[in-house]
Amino acid sequence: MQSIGNFESLRYFLPELVLTGALLLVVIADLLARGRGRLVTAIITLGALGAATAYALDLYGAGSALLFTGMIAIDPFAVYFKLIFYAASALVLLFAYFSPDMRESEMGEFAALLLAVAIGLSLMASSVDMVMMAISLELVSVPCYVLAGFLKKNRRSAEAALKYVIYGAASSGVMVYGMSLLYGVTGATNIFAVAERLTAVPVYPLTTLVAIGFILAGLGYKISSVPFHFWTPDVYEGAPTPVTAFLSVGPKAAGFAMMVRFFYSGLAQATGDRWIPIAGLDWPALLAALAAATMTFGNLAAIPQTNLKRLLAYSTIAHAGYMLMGFVVLSNQGVAAILFYLGVYLLMNLGAFLVVITVAKLARGEEIAHYRGLVWRSPLLAVAMGIFLFSLIGLPPSAGFIGKLYLFAAVIREKYYWLAVVGVLNSVVSLYYYARVLKAIFLETAEDTRALPLPVPALALIVVLAVPTLALGVWWTPLWNLASRSLGFIAP
Numbered sequence: 001m002q003s004i005g006n007f008e009s010l011r012y013f014l015p016e017l018v019l020t021g022a023l024l025l026v027v028i029a030d031l032l033a034r035g036r037g038r039l040v041t042a043i044i045t046l047g048a049l050g051a052a053t054a055y056a057l058d059l060y061g062a063g064s065a066l067l068f069t070g071m072i073a074i075d076p077f078a079v080y081f082k083l084i085f086y087a088a089s090a091l092v093l094l095f096a097y098f099s100p101d102m103r104e105s106e107m108g109e110f111a112a113l114l115l116a117v118a119i120g121l122s123l124m125a126s127s128v129d130m131v132m133m134a135i136s137l138e139l140v141s142v143p144c145y146v147l148a149g150f151l152k153k154n155r156r157s158a159e160a161a162l163k164y165v166i167y168g169a170a171s172s173g174v175m176v177y178g179m180s181l182l183y184g185v186t187g188a189t190n191i192f193a194v195a196e197r198l199t200a201v202p203v204y205p206l207t208t209l210v211a212i213g214f215i216l217a218g219l220g221y222k223i224s225s226v227p228f229h230f231w232t233p234d235v236y237e238g239a240p241t242p243v244t245a246f247l248s249v250g251p252k253a254a255g256f257a258m259m260v261r262f263f264y265s266g267l268a269q270a271t272g273d274r275w276i277p278i279a280g281l282d283w284p285a286l287l288a289a290l291a292a293a294t295m296t297f298g299n300l301a302a303i304p305q306t307n308l309k310r311l312l313a314y315s316t317i318a319h320a321g322y323m324l325m326g327f328v329v330l331s332n333q334g335v336a337a338i339l340f341y342l343g344v345y346l347l348m349n350l351g352a353f354l355v356v357i358t359v360a361k362l363a364r365g366e367e368i369a370h371y372r373g374l375v376w377r378s379p380l381l382a383v384a385m386g387i388f389l390f391s392l393i394g395l396p397p398s399a400g401f402i403g404k405l406y407l408f409a410a411v412i413r414e415k416y417y418w419l420a421v422v423g424v425l426n427s428v429v430s431l432y433y434y435a436r437v438l439k440a441i442f443l444e445t446a447e448d449t450r451a452l453p454l455p456v457p458a459l460a461l462i463v464v465l466a467v468p469t470l471a472l473g474v475w476w477t478p479l480w481n482l483a484s485r486s487l488g489f490i491a492p
Contacts, residue, residue, distance in 0.1 A: 053083060072127055145168065212267065242353075315434075337409070373449065
């Protein structure tokens, strides 16, 4: 992979530079408007995210290169994730407009924090040096702590932020300690150099395995895998719903991006379209066990939930387990299946949270009981929620079905039959708790039968998310081709 000097690297760093400039503009505009520049800050933020997306697309065909003395990489893999991050950020900013949690005077702060997180997410997907990995993860985590506690006078929000900070600080500290151990073993922080030295001379296998386990703690915390998931339900329930929607997609996708880079580029060797762990380190077996435990715990813990945000929190844990299945098979098909599923997950999970935001504003509640008879009060909301939940279950004809199909195909192809069986059984379990919500929406009667007037902007956003969720269940080839072409993260 070509290494580019610092000054020349700037032209490949335009998406992040645009977002940084927009962050400063948003702060200045909010100060000048004295908290009343809601429309101006939204226009600046959306414009910057649009420009960053355009620059990222322009870089998609530019090949692969190492930037800033090998600290980060620009390649199709990073660009794919940047598109997910920018789309999620733009949608969540629009969600905030319809959320009853957000006041006009706070939108400038919210937009600035969202841009800061988007910059950190971009760096997480591009980092190929352990120092930059730690820095970018903290650049994401710290603004997310603030976002989780954004409702300063709300006790649940404050509690969510505190738990997030405690778990985040602990997992980050453990991860950095693991990186220091790996540096001590190899004498390198660049993951390509780590791979070369572990391949050349097998050194201290026990220390290396301990280092991998500690690093996995930090990455597992970001994707909400067991046993690093404890913060997820409380933070998702207590944070403002737009923030919860963002946390369920953006940081989770960045966590998977960093995991793939670290484990595949730093701890494995490519042989054709498959991978072999370096120096006999059997980390795939550990991650396979984590995948099974994560999806099983997430689905079982979701069953007794009555709060829909909390139910969706456990659902995100389960979906992290499904995506880990594609990670452990050590094949390009498995990684492409993860990328495809993350694109699909963006649509269906953000769509489900948009319905939660809308119902919370119109019906004043987040409990499943508030969804009783929704089909009679707002047929469009009910149908949209049905589409998103069917896709989260993985039923045809939905994008979620195709996403799970690719994941299970990758697992079966590599003969992880036991993991495929666990995944199928967990999908059956998930049908039960999602069906409870569908039953309340379509089969139960509401105490209040008044119609819920759906605002036109909210309707437009729901259509934007629901239509692709269905369309990708019928014609998924473009997204799959894009995911398959985004695997250029291999050679240094």
